Each structure stands twice: as C-alpha cells, then as structure tokens.
Amino acid sequence: MTSLQRSATAVKRAAASQTSSKQADEPIFLDPSDDTTFQSLKKLLSAPSSSTQHLSLLSDSTLYGSITFYLSKLELEHVAEFAGVISSSGCLWTPPPPANRPPSAAKSGTTSEKVTWTSEPGSSSSSSDKSVEVKSSPNLAPSSLSSFLISRSTSVSQAVAAALTKRVDLIVRSKKNSTGWATRSALSHYLNAVIQGIDDTERDSTPESYRAARGLPIPRFAIIGGLLNALYILKDQRKRTRDMSILEEMAALRANPSLGLSVRRPLSTIQDEWIVTLAEILDHLYARTTPSPGSDVADASARDDSDVDEWEVEFRKRTASVAGPASITSLASKRTLRAALSDVRDVPLYMAAQLAPLVPDRKIHALDPVQLTSATSDAILSLFEGPDGSSFLSSLAQDVHTQQCSGQQTKILVNPSGSTATILQSVLDSTLFPLLGPLSKLMSRALAKAVTSLTPEQISSLLLGTADAALETQLGDIEFFPLLIRMSRLSSRLEAAWLASPLAGAKEEEIVESSRQLTKQLWTTFKTVLFSYTMVFDSMMDALVDMCPSPTLTIPPTVGAEAEAQQSRRWPSASTSNLPQPYLLIVQHVLATYSHLYWITSTFGSDGFDVYRKVFYSALDVIGRDGEACIQLLELIAPVRVDPTDPSTILADALESNTAKRSSTTYFLNVAEQLVGVLPDQVVEQLVLPICRPYLENTRFSDTFESAHSVVLALYSNHKRCILNLAPFYVELLIASYPQRLTAMQFEYAMSTVVGAVSDRSDSVAWWVITRLAEEVDRERLSEGGAGEGDRGKSVQAGGFVESSGVTKGELEDALVKSDSTHPSDRAAGSSNQDNDTERSQTGSEVDAYDRLTHLQMCLIGCIPSVNLVLLRSALAKVEAYIMQHKQREASGLGSNAAEVDDADQQTGSSRIALCQKTFDAIQALNAATREEGLRWWLDHRVQFGV
Template identity: 25%
Template sequence: MDRAYTNLLAQLHTTSPSLPLATIQSALAHYLANLAPLPTPLAATAVSSALYLAQPFTNEKLQSLLTAFRHAIHLKYRGIKEDIKTRPRIENLFSKSLNGALSSWVTDVVKGTQGGHHILRLSSLSGLLLGIHDLETESGTLSNRDQIQLGSARSALEDELIIATAEVMDAHSPRPTPESSGGWESEFQPSDRDVLTMALLVASHSLPLVSPTKLQILPLHSLIHLVVVTISSTLHSGKFLRELATSIVRQDEHLVHIPPNAPLAQTLRSITASPVLGSAASLTRLGAHSLRLLLGSRSTSRVTKGLSASMETLDILRDMAMQIEEDWNKGHLVDVLEHDIAPATRPITQAIWTTLKTLLFSVVMISEAILSSVVYIKPASSPYNQASTTSSELALQVLHIFSHFSFIISQFGGVTSTSPGFEQLKKTFYLALDILSQVDSASYGGQSRNSLPEDYVRDQSLFLQSPSFTNAPKSIKNSKKAIVLASIEQLVPALSEDCIREHVLDICLPHLSEVSHRETFESAHSVILAVFASHAQQRQRQSVVVSDRVDLLSAYSENNDFIKKMVPFYARCLIENSAEGKLITTQLRMAYSALVRCASASGLNVDTVPVEASTLAWYCIQLLVDAIQFKENIEVDQERLNRLLLMLISSIPSLPLVLMLQALEEIKSIITSLPPPSPSSSNTDDLTEKKIIEPNELVKALFDELIERVGYREKSAVMQWWYRNQLALSFQNSSNVSSEDNHGEVETATLPQGE
C-alpha cells in the first residue's frame, strides 16, 4: 500500500496530527480522486475520522473537509479527461463517457458518506455539490457533448445533502422552554449556537444550489430564523457601537484616538475575527433564497409562514438599525475626516464602516427578496389574513430601516443619485415606495383616517422636529432629510391635501433655497413638483369626466385654495433660484413648465378655460415676463436672463390654447426687443454657457418647443402663428431651422435675412 496513503489514514485517526491541516486536506483530495478501485472507503473514513470529529468542532476543520471534497472532484474530472485523451479511440467506444465516469465516482463518494456524523456529512456533501457547480459553470460555454451533466448522481447528492441539513437542524436548533426569557439568543445553549453557526456557514454555500423543489422539504421558516439569529448575535443585536462615545479620546493635535484595549476595539476584534462576517453574503443569500421560495409557493400555508418570517426578519433588522443609528449619533466619529483620526486608530474605524456596510448589504438583499416576492401575492388574500400582515406593512418596515441607515446610505451617494452606485439599494428603495403608495384604506378595515403612507410621512415629520434630531450633527440631518424627501416624492399621490399642507411643506420649505446640501435642495424641489404633478393629473381626469362647463368650474373651485396659494409662491421661488449656483437651466425649464401645467390643468382639453385656471396660469407667465422686462428690480446678469427666457419658452406647451397664443406674443415682443447678434459671437446651441443672449438661438429653442412638445390639438394654431411671425423673428446670421408644413410633414426652412 502507498506509504503516503497510510500516513494520511494515520493522520485522520488522531486528534493531534503531526502534519498541517492544509497538507492533510490536499492529500485527502488527491486520494479521493485517484484511489482505486473505489473512493467509498476513504470517504467513509473521512466523515467518521477522529481528526474531524474532535470536539469542539471548528470552522477551520469543517471548511477544510469541504474544500478537500470540492478539490477532489476537480482532480477526478481532470484525470478522467486525461485518460480519455490517452486511450485509443476504439477503447473509448467501449468505455464510460466523461459524464458517466464522473457520475459513478460521485455516487461512490456519496455512498461512503452515508452513516457518518451529520455535521461532517453536511460539510463533505457541500464540497461535492460546490465542485459539481464549478464544473458545470466552467463547461457551460462548451458544446452540449462536452458539458457536465450528472443527472441522477447530482440528484442523489442533493437528497443526501437535504437529509444531512435536516439532521443538523433537528439536533442543534433552539427549543424554547418556559424558563427562556424570550430573547433570540436566549433560545440557544452556547455549544449548540456555535455548532449551528458553523453548520450554517457550510450550508449557506451549497443549499442555494439545491433544486427548489427539494429545498422546500426543509422547514425554511426555521432556516430563515436561524440565519437572522446568527447575523444578529454576531453583531451583538446591533449594540456593537454602544461603547463608541466612551472609547474615543483626543490625542495631541486633537486627533481622534481609540485605545486598543477600549471596549469598542475589543468588540470589533471579536466581530471581524468571526467567520460569520466574512460569510455574511452567502448567509444572507441563503436567507433571501429561502424567503423567495416560501413567498412564491403555491401553498397558502407556506406563503403564510413566509409572510410571518418576513415580518419577524424585518422587525429584528429594524431593531438593530435603530440601535446602531442611536449609538452612532451619540459617538464622536460623525463629520470626522480621515486626517483627523490617529494612524493607529484608522484600522478600527475602517472595521466599523466595513461592518456597517456589510449589514446594509444584507438588509438590501433580504428586503429585495421579500418585496419582489410579495408583489405577486394578491392583496387581502388568505395568506395576509392568516399572517396578520400586509405587503404595505412589509414595505413600510423596509423604509424605516433605510431611514435609520441613512448615514450609511449617504456614503454610496444616496438614493437619488443618477451616477453608477449601489443600484440594488435604489431598486429596493423605490420598490418599497411603489408598494406602499398603492395602499387602499379599504384593505385595512376601512381605516380611512390615516393611511400607511400618511402615517410614515407624519412619523418622519415629527422626528425631524424632535430635539434629538435638531441637535444632531449637520451631516446626519442632511442624510436623513435627503432620504425622507426622496420617499415623500414618490408617496405624494397617496397623500391627502391635509397631510401635504401640515407635514410635507414643513419638511420642504426650509430647503427650497438652501443649496449647501445639493441632494436635499434638489429633493425638496422634486417633492413640490410632485405635489403639482399630482394635482394636475387629478384636474385633468376631472376635465375628461366632467363635460359640462358649469360642473367643470365647480370641480375646479372645490378644495383649490391650497394650490392657488402654492402656485404664486413657487413661481417666485423658481425665479429666485434662477441665480447662479442654484437650479441649473434644465431643472428650471422642467420645473416652471410643470408649474404652469398645474396652474392651467383645468383649462387643458376644453375650449373654454375656467377663469381661475386662466388667471393662475397667466400669473405665472406674467411674473416671468416682468422679471425679464424689468430686470433692474432683481439682480439679473446675462446668463440668468438666458435662463429666465428659456423658462418662459418651455412654459408654452403647458398652456391652454387661448393663453398659448398670448404668451407667444409676449415672447415675440421680448425677442424682437433684443439687440441683433454680434457677428463675432459663437454659434453654439448651448445657451447655458453664453454670456450674451443670441436671439437666433432663442428663436430655435422656441421652434423646438412648438414642434416637439405642443399637442396635436394646438399644433395647427401655433404653426400658423409661426408662419405669420417668422419674418419678424428673423435676425442676421440666422441658421437653418426645421419647420412643419400644414400637412404635418417636416421640411427645412431658412429664416430670411433681416433688412
């Protein structure tokens, strides 16, 4: 017998091997792949060996056993391929194919693991399944003939893996007793908790690869419970930053210093040394996968368990998020830059942020799995009733968690940034808002007084006014307000006018002219525009349904005092924000166009405009015309005047026809009063960069609005106006513009030279 093989067996049968574990792992993988005639005896020896059974179990040994079986199948695959290449072709015709030989080997190894200790069986079978997945992925780009497809051998392997997992859960899962205090961690004995944690780390890599049909045999709701318990206990239920404030001292030059023996430093060392943090992604993936299977099941009882497990999971994550936010705000690392931290302390602060970001990733993965699944469950169906929860309540929990984690989310650019970043975070955030905004009060026992979106907005408004928040550091306040404003923007259609007036405006108004924090500034304007857009949509629906003029006037006047006060205020606000360094030209044009559309919403699609709608819409136009014509009343430079003119031009398509023609005359009057273009001026289309107004460029911008954005109903009238005034709007050095003939076909027309 091979002496090296004899030495391997000797090492496996002792609890104190003389060789390093890595060497034993490599030798085990080699002989599993090459032992003749069968690997069954060696596999049986491995899963019952004194080396791996030595108590207490360690994650290092379990991972070593997993890696040995994973590498073994790779080695066997290469060996079979080499044998096929070296054998004569005629011999290959009467030999097993690559898939057949590999399937036989896998079957033999699985037989050897039967009867071994459940923890070791779980580890070895997980290694085998991971190795098969590696080979399947590697050969996925090859032809069908060369792809790895093990069929029944893989199926049998998955069966044994499910059995081993069930045995581990049955032997080591928590069993609540009357003496237990009810806490998550109190349900465990320390030894069981450690063993179960290591088993979960092993299973988290392999169970997502098991067929969903077979995986549902396991008690998935209990598996989800165990995953959340493991993450929560590793992070001390979110209390790992509790000693942050007391652990920080100031050294010379006022540098932040955390002593190595400080309680916070010791806590972080225990967290970072735990294998759970390094395997958080795979653990979370297992929990998310299990939630999807439960919530996507056709069984009502399984869906009910999935909903209950989802709410329990989010409750735990929210409690952790609240605790972390509270401890972080009390600490002294807020607004501290890297150069203000002592060099010896930087590894500790990096460990804090690594832990926080890892937890955020886990929250996003689990939340996305829950929300993307519940959207397919019929509202008010029996699973919701039996679980005493709803999809909107789940979405609300997710939003609360994100709100608590706003200081971490800001490190990724926030949720409103259009630049590439944490895309899965944005997707989950807006998915939660979409679900919450669809709340129907009838689904909640007829409670129409306060819907869930209004409850959320009210709670956030009250929190933002609380002393604990107003006394918080500025960066904390900015990140919290940014995510709250982004939430409210999407929820506006589901909010009542009273909620908007009492809470939304209180949050937005202080930030409409404050540009120190750009995200909050732009989000506040987005919320106001969402309010106007929602009002415009409601009025347009009324104008379609109500055909009688008297009824239309009545509908417009009903409950319209709020908008009649808001429109003039926001029109002046936008003009003020046209100054340099505030809203950019594109934002101003879109915002003012939306404002005018709201003001004239009841006048669209009807021949006769209600007087109040006409007055309000024309007020917006006249206010802008006055700012342009009487620019000495406000500080208006040439660039700002460009922006104001473009705002006026962009408002044209938002007006009803009767006001549209009047506004066109005002624009004509302003453009014709401008001095002719300088021959040396650059001919560029970017008006935002011009120091001197180019009349021809304004004419082109006007023409683009008339062609591209004016509705078909008004197109004929405005084009007739265009042809009548084309000569008056032409200037020297004019450029070609596209015009549209009376039949709607686009042709090129050159403006005639001015005399």
C-alpha cells in the same frame, strides 16, 4: 511506541516516497489489500477520538494528500469503505486536546500548502502535476470547536474535490479517452459508492464524528460539498470549451479528454444529496433553537430521560462538559441548548454559503424556508449585535473623545483599546464575515420561497410576529425576535449610537491620524450591514410584488369614514386597496429599516446604489397603492427634532446642519415625493410641507434642498390643494436658485410644471407666474445693458389678439397637417433631413452655451404649452418681443465692419435660432384647444423671425 504511532510514521514514510517510486506498469486503479500504507492510514483514521493526538503526527499535506490519493485510486469495491472511514472518523473530526499536543505540531504552522499528486504515465494530464490549494489548519488546539470544524471541513472538502477530479481523469483514461456512456456510468458508480459508504456508517448508530460535531452531519456535508464543487468545476470547464472555436476546442480535448465528459446527471444527483443533508442540519438546528412564530417554547428540562434517544443523553453530557459545572437541568433549557449548538452552527452555514450558488433555486426551495431563514438570519444578525443585545456600537460614546491638536484645532480620537475596537475586530475576524454576501443571498432565496409558499398571515408571523409588531416594544431574547423586528432594532440602535457620537458627519481631516484606520473599518462594517440588508430584501420584494393581487383595486374613503375620521383620528381617511394587510406592514417595515440606515446609504449618493434603488422603488410601488399605509409609513419615519433645553418641545422648523443627522429628513422627503399623489391634502399641508419648508427657505444644504424641491414639484404634478398658495413662494425660490442650484433644464421643468398645474385652477395665477418670469427676463436684460429704452418698451407691450396678416384657411390647414415637420432653424441652415429627437438632443447638449438671459427666455417659451387659450396670444407676444430683440441686435452687428463683429453679436445670432427652435417645439406641444391659434401665430411671424 504504540501501534497508532507506528501507523502514523508508516503513512508519513510511504507518502514521502509515493511520487518518486511509482512503477511504469502500475495499474490505473489500486487494490489496497497488500498496501501497507493504506492499511496504516485506515487504522489511523479508524481510531477513536481519544487518539486524536496521534493524527497530529501527520502534516496537513501528508494527511489530505493521502486522502486525495487513495480516494481517487482505490478500486470501486473499496471506495465505499474508505469514504465511510473518512466520514465516521472520530480521530479526524475531534479537536486534539491542548495538553497532549505533540512536539512536532508546532512545525506545521498555519500557512497554506499544496496537496500534490503525480499523474500516472500515459495520463492525458501527465504533462503537469495537478494540485489543489488546501488551507492547512494548525495542529495547535483550536480556539473554538467551530473554527476547528470549519478548518477541517474545508480541508477535507478540498481533498475530496481533488480526488474526484483525479478520478475522472483515471476513468476517462481507463476507457481509452472515451467520454461516452460507459465513462458516465463509471463516474455515477463511483459517486454512488462514496454516498453509500457514508450512509453505511449511519445505519446502525450515530458515528463518533457526528457526536463530536454536536450531532450535526458535518462530515457528510463536507464530503458531499467537495463532490459538488468538483462536479461544478468540470461542468463549467466543459461549458467554456463550447465557447471556443472548433480548432481550439479540439486542441483542448486532445490535451485533456475529460473536458468532453458530461456531468449534468451526476451533478443533479449530488445537488440532491447536498440539499437533503442541509435539510437534516436545519431540522436539527431549528427544532432546538427556534420557536414557532407566536408560540411559547417549552423548557427542555421538563422532558424525562426516557423520552430522549441515546444521542440526547450523550449530547447533555457533552454540553455539560463544555459549559462547566452547570447542572444538566439548566443546560437543557432553551438558551443553553442554543448556546451549545451555536458552537457548531456556523460550520454548515459557512459551507452552505459557498456552495449554495452552485445549486438552482428550484432545489434550494425544497428546503423549509422558515428553518433556512431562521438559521441564516441569526448567523448574520448576531455578528453585529453587541453582547448586551444592542449593537456593536453600544460602547462608542465612551470610546470617542476629542483632543486639542496643533494650532488649537480640536480633533476626534477613538480609543484603539476600547470595547468598540475590540468588538469590531471580532466582527471582522469572524469566519462568516467574508461570506456575508453569499449568506445573505441564501437567506434572500429562503425569504422569496417563504413569501410565495406561505399565506400572508404566516409570512407576517415569521417576519413581524404580530400584526402591529412595528408599534410594540419587543421583550425577551433578541435571538427569538421576528426577523424584521430584529433587523429594524439593530439598524435603529446602530443609527442612535453613531449619531450620538462626534464621528457623525465628521470629515477625515477632523479625525486624529491614528484613528482613521479604525473609522475606515467601522465604515466597511456599516456598508456590509447595508449590503446584507439590501440583498436580503431583494428577492423577498420581488416575490412579494409577484404575490400582490393584480390588478390592484383602489377603494376611496367613504363619506361616513371621513366624518368618523374627523372625530377619532388625526388625519382624514385615505384610500385603501385590496392588498393584504400583512404585505403592507412588511413593506412599511422594510422602508422604515432603510430610514435608520440612510446615513450609510447617502454616502453612495442620494439614490444609493443599483440594487438598493430596485428594492426601494419596488417597496414604494407596492405601498403607494394604499393611502392609509402611506400615512402610517410617513408617521413612522418622520424626523423629529427635540429642543435640547426642553425635551418636551419638538422643533418642527429647525435646520439640521450635521449631514449624518440630516439624513433622516432627506430620506423622509425622498419617500414623501413618491407618495404625494395618494396623500390627503391635510397630511401634505401639516406633515410634509413643514418638514420641507426650512430647507427650501435656506438652500445651503444641497442634498436636502433637492429632495424638498422634488417634493414640491410632486405637489404640482399631482395638483394638490396647496399649490396656488404655494406658487408665489416657490416661483421666487426657483428664480433665485437658478443657475446656482438648478440647471437650465431643471429650472424650465419646474416652471412649466407650476404653470401647467395652476392653469387648471386659476388663469390669473398662471399669468402672474408668466409675468414674474418676464420681469426677471427684463431685469437680466437691463443688467446686461443689451437693449435701449425703445426696445424695452416694445418688449413689454401688452399682448392681445393680433389680426392675421394674410394667412388663408388653406395655409393653416396645411400647417396643421405638417405640424410634425422639422424645425425652421434647420431649413435656414440647409439641413432639414434630421428628425426632431436628434434636434432636441443637440439643443439639450448645447443648452449651457447660452447666457442666463437666453435661458430665462427659453424657460418662458417652455411654459407656453401649459397656458390656456385666453393667455396664449399674450404669452406669445412676449416671445415675439424676445426674438425680435435678438434679431435687431444681430442686424446691428452685421451692419458693422466684419472685423468688428464680436463674440456677443455671434452669440445673439445663435440665441435667435435657439429661441425660434424652442418656440416651434412649444407650438407643436400645444393641445387641441390651443394648437390652431398657436400655428396661426407662427405662420404670421415666421418670416419676420427670419426662419
């Protein structure tokens, strides 16, 4: 038996008896000079990497429990030495070779164990043993260097965190449960000793543990991460006690005095150390794997051995041993260096993603934003990119089939052993997949810093590469693409692969039972991609909005530019702005990327989810300030359907029945709705309306119909040139769509918007709309058989100006002063103390209580504020006829026996009050030119209406 084997056996034997053989008079801190167990552990950890198999003789609970115990118990002058041993141990940080696996290794397995230590007598926490959950890594040879280092780093970090928590308890106990200056000073000295011990191992040469980690200071990062985690937990626990009542807080402090210790300053110090270590890692990764934007990376093979340090020579040897028989020259190339470092790249990012939320933005922003963005983006995107650089769905077309099931029904089958299932499982099983949320957030914070610290040209170079990158075909290694180009490429290829498969738009019952679990996993991955993209864009868009010039200046196109546009471009010139062109290109690319992902977004509803809406509308707000940029965006995302029989023919008016394939059209219309105001009329008429029209004429696809309907409403709200010609078609569409596809509120809003817009252009068209609505009212009334021939003649009598029936000028002026008074229906009911807002909310909540006839009449009344003075009396005459019809029906019902008054008669009474309420509101909404005339009419008829 070798000396190292004897050391391992001694450590196991001593660790087994640590908790059972403690003496009551044991000192608080331990002098390891005469501790044979500690000396054996230290000797074992100090062994070179060639002896790593001896470490496998220890179970994970024994190894990490021993580290926790001694790191927390050692006297201060021995802490630095032990921390240095842990950090520099080649034996600890080198994976054991599979051929030399000890027989006992298989016993430990992969289960989670608890590292437990017993509190000394008299400790404030002696009532219970403290434990920390440690995910024990198998002692089997790891599947990759990355997985081994992640497992080892996590376990060491948790052991260090547990040691610090225990050390705080011991320090407080040694100070007689005081948490004052002396205790805080002792904690600072302990932390400084740990950091000093790590620094001492790096002073003379690179530790062997760092060499095992491809030169990255992963051991240092793991230890500092453990300190950071423990300090943050202590801070959070102390913060929670502040939210307790005084008695609860006193009881908590009595049970655990360490809760009263302030760790604000030590936490800030360790955060700084964590940032410095991460910066060193990024320097190492970025310098070797990421070229400067727009520059060529010189081949590393051109460098002489005399120009590299000792570690570089060692690194080349190690990469050569990893990669096999390849020559050193080829291994030193840009691609090979990146491949060698990719084995360990995920390790620091795995730890950084978990601990970055514990570090404030002002410290994260001290990191180089370009380096951090490059490292995190490559880690995120490479998960979803296929082996050929396309996407993980590149083989979907070959793996999806259809098969005949019972009842001659055709269902979709996904090959469970195909390439898609294999790649998907590797994505789900990857170490970074569960951490994509915090990793994307870290990347977003880096992008926010980049936007605020770099010039527009520099940020464009980072994200797009060149000014017109969106229109260029990118060549070369995909990992060196500019960020937004790479994201857009991935999203477009995901979209193309999915929409080309039978799974696109398929319902669950159309998929074979055995393939449903696989498709659910696919959708989990799709949504993860969408969430990651949205989180990345979130902080970036916030920063970009803040960096936009304020106020934004709109520059209208000149006459000369208009003439030039007629000759050299498809569309007329639009307005421009003082927004930097790189910002506009970035926003265009964000929205274009979302276009490729809308088949995923639409599963959350037409507007997606909260954070998506924030990013989406922020981007539209920015780009909507520049008309030229809006035109370019719409051309970029415009859906194009090709005739299957003739690929050269574009089907502009064709309907797409597949929901997933139709999503690009819906997204285009959603964007166009927000940008209509700055688009030239020619763009609206030749680009936007042809895409709207098929889904307005055929309303069976509700999602796209609603988007197209919103676009047309936006045209009327922005008074575009086409609104007069569009009015007959659109009004007929609205009438036909109510109430099947439009609610009463939507219908009224649309009709009043149309009337208001066309009234500025043509009173005759506005009156045609009112007349067409009145015809629909009459048709509905006659279909219900609610009025006789005489009533019908009275309801359609011509308008004209009616002479005032005794209303004096004083009464009119008094009515003008009191025009914001309560509704007359409330006076009739004896409840005149409610304000107008409450009344309107009540009316809105009760709007479904009325029949279609009443809703149509109320819609016509809602259009009254939008007509000009010349049409006001004529429109009000129709309103008068409607109210009187309801009053007459009400009177005929009241004249009968009370027992014979049916529900229809009661509905008539409530409808009359509702119409009067609506009329009163409409008159109050009249403008200065028509309000006096409207009030005069109201005073003339209010008694007649019975209010």
